[in-house]
Amino acid sequence: MYSQPLSKLKIGILGGGQLGWMMILEGKKYPFEFYVLGDKEKDPACKIADKCFSEEEYKQMIDSSDIITYEFEHVNENALEYAEEKEKLLPRINNVELKRERYKEKEFLRDNSFPVPRFYVAEDGDEALKILKEEFNNEGVIKTSKGGYDGKGQYFIHNDVDKYQFIKDMKCKFVVEEFVNYDFEASIIAVRSKNEFKYYTPSYNYNEKGILVYNYGPYYNDKMIEIADNLTRRLDYVGTIGIEFFVRKNQVLINEIAPRVHNTGHYTLDAASISQFEEHIRAISGLPLGSISVSKFFGMVNILGTDNLPKELLNYGKVYWYGKNEVRKRRKMGHVNIIGNDLEDVKQKIDNVIKLIYPQGYSL
Amino acid sequence: MYSQPLSKLKIGILGGGQLGWMMILEGKKYPFEFYVLGDKEKDPACKIADKCFSEEEYKQMIDSSDIITYEFEHVNENALEYAEEKEKLLPRINNVELKRERYKEKEFLRDNSFPVPRFYVAEDGDEALKILKEEFNNEGVIKTSKGGYDGKGQYFIHNDVDKYQFIKDMKCKFVVEEFVNYDFEASIIAVRSKNEFKYYTPSYNYNEKGILVYNYGPYYNDKMIEIADNLTRRLDYVGTIGIEFFVRKNQVLINEIAPRVHNTGHYTLDAASISQFEEHIRAISGLPLGSISVSKFFGMVNILGTDNLPKELLNYGKVYWYGKNEVRKRRKMGHVNIIGNDLEDVKQKIDNVIKLIYPQGYSL
Numbered sequence: 159m160y161s162q163p164l165s166k167l168k169i170g171i172l173g174g175g176q177l178g179w180m181m182i183l184e185g186k187k188y189p190f191e192f193y194v195l196g197d198k199e200k201d202p203a204c205k206i207a208d209k210c211f212s213e214e215e216y217k218q219m220i221d222s223s224d225i226i227t228y229e230f231e232h233v234n235e236n237a238l239e240y241a242e243e244k245e246k247l248l249p250r251i252n253n254v255e256l257k258r259e260r261y262k263e264k265e266f267l268r269d270n271s272f273p274v275p276r277f278y279v280a281e282d283g284d285e286a287l288k289i290l291k292e293e294f295n296n297e298g299v300i301k302t303s304k305g306g307y308d309g310k311g312q313y314f315i316h317n318d319v320d321k322y323q324f325i326k327d328m329k330c331k332f333v334v335e336e337f338v339n340y341d342f343e344a345s346i347i348a349v350r351s352k353n354e355f356k357y358y359t360p361s362y363n364y365n366e367k368g369i370l371v372y373n374y375g376p377y378y379n380d381k382m383i384e385i386a387d388n389l390t391r392r393l394d395y396v397g398t399i400g401i402e403f404f405v406r407k408n409q410v411l412i413n414e415i416a417p418r419v420h421n422t423g424h425y426t427l428d429a430a431s432i433s434q435f436e437e438h439i440r441a442i443s444g445l446p447l448g449s450i451s452v453s454k455f456f457g458m459v460n461i462l463g464t465d466n467l468p469k470e471l472l473n474y475g476k477v478y479w480y481g482k483n484e485v486r487k488r489r490k491m492g493h494v495n496i497i498g499n500d501l502e503d504v505k506q507k508i509d510n511v512i513k514l515i516y517p518q519g520y521s522l
Numbered sequence: 523m524y525s526q527p528l529s530k531l532k533i534g535i536l537g538g539g540q541l542g543w544m545m546i547l548e549g550k551k552y553p554f555e556f557y558v559l560g561d562k563e564k565d566p567a568c569k570i571a572d573k574c575f576s577e578e579e580y581k582q583m584i585d586s587s588d589i590i591t592y593e594f595e596h597v598n599e600n601a602l603e604y605a606e607e608k609e610k611l612l613p614r615i616n617n618v619e620l621k622r623e624r625y626k627e628k629e630f631l632r633d634n635s636f637p638v639p640r641f642y643v644a645e646d647g648d649e650a651l652k653i654l655k656e657e658f659n660n661e662g663v664i665k666t667s668k669g670g671y672d673g674k675g676q677y678f679i680h681n682d683v684d685k686y687q688f689i690k691d692m693k694c695k696f697v698v699e700e701f702v703n704y705d706f707e708a709s710i711i712a713v714r715s716k717n718e719f720k721y722y723t724p725s726y727n728y729n730e731k732g733i734l735v736y737n738y739g740p741y742y743n744d745k746m747i748e749i750a751d752n753l754t755r756r757l758d759y760v761g762t763i764g765i766e767f768f769v770r771k772n773q774v775l776i777n778e779i780a781p782r783v784h785n786t787g788h789y790t791l792d793a794a795s796i797s798q799f800e801e802h803i804r805a806i807s808g809l810p811l812g813s814i815s816v817s818k819f820f821g822m823v824n825i826l827g828t829d830n831l832p833k834e835l836l837n838y839g840k841v842y843w844y845g846k847n848e849v850r851k852r853r854k855m856g857h858v859n860i861i862g863n864d865l866e867d868v869k870q871k872i873d874n875v876i877k878l879i880y881p882q883g884y885s886l
Contacts, residue, residue: 164831164841183550186570189831189843189856206550206570428795431861432840446836453817467528467553472810476796477528479553497795 164189167443170223170246172237174201174210176480176490177419177435178229180427182206184435190443193219195237200483203229213237220244227397227442231257231417232305248442249397253417259303260333263415270392272385273411275404277335279303283328290315290334303331312368338411340404344377347423347434348386349450350395351441357383358430359452363402363422367522369488372512373422374457374496374504381410389415398423398438421460421490428476428495429456457496457504459511462522463487468514474507488522528553531807534587534610536601538565538574540844540854541783541799542593544791546570548799554807557583559601564847567593577601584608591761591806595621595781596669612806613761617781623667624697627779634756636749637775639768641699643667647692654679654698667695676732702775704768708741711787711798712750713814714759715805721747722794723816727766727786731886733852736876737786738821738860738868745774753779762787762802785824785854792840792859793820821860821868823875826886827851832878838871852886 167190171178174196182192182203194207195216204210211219216237220226226241231254238254241247256263261279268274278293280286286300296319302311314337315322325332343365348357360382361375386401400420402413423434432448440447457475461467465485471477475496482491494511498504512520531554535542538560546556546567558571559580568574575583580601584590590605595618602618605611620627625643632638642657644650650664660683666675678701679686689696707729712721724746725739750765764784766777787798796812804811821839825831829849835841839860846855858875862868876884 162833164833164835164843183547186547187840187842189845205572208569431792436840440836445833448836448840469526469528469809471528472804472812476551476800476812478551479528481553 164445166190167224168193168222169439169443170195170219170226170241171203171207172216172226172228172233172241173230174203175229176202176478176482176492178203179206179480180424180433180478181227181229181419181435181439184427184433185439188439188443190439193223195219195234202480202482205481216240220246225442227438228254229418249393249395249399249417253393253395256415257417259331260301261303261331264333264335267412267415270389272389273409275336275338275411275413277333280332280334282330283325283332286328286332286334287319287322287326290319294334294336298337299335300325301333301335302328303333310368338404338406338413340406340411342405343402343413344379344382344405344410345373345400345402345420345422346379346382346386347398347400347420347426348383348390349398349434349437349441349447350390351447352396352444354447355387355390356437356447356450357386358423358426358434358450361422361425361456361458366520367488369462369522370421370460371462371520371522372457372459372508373425374455374501374508375425376452376455379405379410385410385412393417397441398434421493422458424478424493425456425458425495426452427478429454429497455498455500455504457498457508459494459496459508459515460490461492461494461515462520463489463491464515465491466515466517467492471511471514474511474514528809530554531588532557532586533803533807534559534583534590534605535567535571536580536590536592536597536605537594538567539593540566540842540846540856542567543570543844544788544797544842545591545593545783545799545803548791548797549803551800552803552807554803557587559583559598566844566846569845580604584610589806591802592618593782613757613759613763613781617757617759620779621781623695624665625667625695628697628699631776631779634753636753637773639700639702639775639777641697644696644698646694647689647696650696650698651683651686651690654683658698658700662701663699664689665697665699666692667697674732702768702770702777704770704775706769707766707777708743708746708769708774709737709764709766709784709786710743710746710750711762711764711784711790712747712754713762713798713801713805713811714754715811716760716808718811719751719754720801720811720814721750722787722790722798722814725786725789725820725822730884731852733826733886734785734824735826735884735886736821736823736872737789738819738865738872739789740816740819743769743774749774749776757781761805762798785857786822788842788857789820789822789859790816791842793818793861819862819864819868821862821872823858823860823872823879824854825856825858825879826884827853827855828879829855830879830881831856835875835878838875838878
């Protein structure tokens with residue numbers, strides 16, 4: 159019987175942040191080399207990569223890699239396009255393109271019958287405010303179409319539209335969306351390779367000012383699994399994907415998709431039989447996916463904008479410290495993964511961890 | 523409340539092999555830097571260390587590290603002694619000294635009432651053969667006292683003492699030991715820090731010609747836990763330890779101790795809530811140990827002397843490939859970690875993995 163060998167691939171990662179860092183930590187067990195396009199001096203992923211290439215060296219990096227992936231969608235566009243052209247990019251460029259402008263992602267989802275909040279596209283700020291008034295009675299969300307993540311460029315407007323008149327003069331495209339009065343936010347992490355589809359148990363997520371503070375689970379929701387399956391099939395997706403939802407009663411609405419490993423899937427490093435990072439590496443390398451089981455109650459707390467790390471954190475979980483060059487407000491510096499006996503135990507531990515990290519409370 | 527911070531320690535590892543490599547992979551999540559004393563060009567651990575120092579630079583490495591540990595007991599003795607002198611070595615040097623000569627380890631265990639096979643110490647080969655005849659009726663094991671691991675320097679003599687007359691002329695010290703007709707071999711991995719003792723569920727081990735081929739479990743044995751507790755206390759031990767046993771009916775005899783992370787504990791990377799490597803790093807850094815639970819049926823197969831890696835291996839488990847510079851007979855090149863639904867499932871997967879790695883059978 160002939161067996162195809164696990165060959166010595168060179169995998170190039172666009173982006174040098176913590177997601178790339180965890181891809182490499184989890185991928186290092188394979189006979190692969192990891193190259194990173196990033197800042198040699200500052201980027202976490204560069205510190206453990208076999209080789210780090212500067213932004214200018216993207217062609218050289220792509221030419222010397224067998225496969226190119228990205229740890230984040232807002233990376234060097236020339237590199238993405240060059241890698242796609244060389245047929246090395248996974249997930250393919252159509253997925254990133256959806257993320258370049260919010261309205262493209264929204265329209266794609268709506269046009270393919272995936273559930274999304276009601277929205278309209280505005281050509282400029284003036285139109286955005288008009289739509290907000292006419293369609294949503296001045297209660298809704300205005301989001302710049304370009305460059306938004308971690309809550310950037312999002313305006314949540316309730317009875318205070320007067321405060322947002324500055325939007326009128328903004329000359330960029332916007333998405334204007336209904337304000338979803340959700341019960342909670344949730345997400346699913348899924349993986350598709352050429353022949354397989356796998357998913358992790360969804361989680362409850364707690365975001366504040368557009369940034370994830372903590373999540374926990376398991377949260378069971380068959381509808382999310384079905385959406386992940388259909389969506390990745392429709393996108394001809396290869397790799398790990400994160401899909402964020404609003405949940406209101408029994409209804410789910412897609413808030414956003416992330417065509418990459420995702421912050422709400424960090425728990426898979428400790429609570430699942432195989433991590434989202436390792437599955438991503440397997441999927442893009444054409445390897446069989448691992449069997450996923452999430453057998454534990456889990457939680458994750460982001461360490462945001464601080465390097466306060468009391469030893470006692472280790473009484474509640476595992477600390478992942480990304481080793482970023484400097485602390486900045488809202489910056490993701492690390493996270494704590496928690497395991498518990500049940501959901502209550504996990505929530506108690508999350509509380510304790512938050513108190514240890516942010517003794518004065520967190521300000522985002 | 524004042525909390526001691528998880529500070530940015532510099533941890534130096536003596537030895538650059540796979541055990542150091544896995545210590546770093548598992549320790550990288552902490553805000554620590556890892557230095558390795560090893561061969562920059564060849565050693566697995568050097569490839570992911572923050573800095574690699576050559577054997578000659580041991581003083582420089584130790585001076586610039588906060589803590590020194592070792593991944594293997596047969597490393598640079600000057601470095602071990604210098605690190606001990608600087609009060610940086612953990613586990614302390616008494617533990618390695620026991621391993622420099624077999625007879626010291628055996629005598630220590632016997633003198634402290636730990637169960638070991640009956641043995642005698644011989645000053646040279648002539649005396650060893652005499653003891654074998656007089657005390658064991660020419661059936662037993664003769665082991666050189668120095669430099670033995672992975673089955674090196676061990677002679678198993680049954681009815682063929684004539685073949686071993688060459689031992690007579692050997693001028694080194696020997697241990698002569700009863701031949702233990704064990705039912706099976708087993709081991710326990712345990713961890714002690716200054717205030718805590720933790721252990722992993724023991725495993726059944728299968729060695730051939732003195733080298734571990736595979737192991738699996740869980741195997742429950744309270745006596746082993748008690749021995750691990752007493753022994754690490756007696757040794758004033760800090761870190762992860764591996765203790766290998768012969769099991770015959772209800773009796774356990776210690777075959778060997780390994781004052782370090784151990785090959786039979788590789789399963790902890792995937793089947794336990796925290797790995798032996800991470801616990802080792804926590805113990806030597808004065809951090810709280812993690813809570814250990816082994817909730818799964820597990821197995822591990824060593825990849826020995828081959829770089830044959832069929833992709834299908836991933837259908838049965840996770841492949842850890844150490845990235846050594848060349849394949850040599852009996853050399854540990856990597857391993858496969860297996861999870862199963864029960865012991866039978868694990869054993870079936872071990873069989874399948876062995877067939878994939880060694881299609882012509884293994885020769886050790």
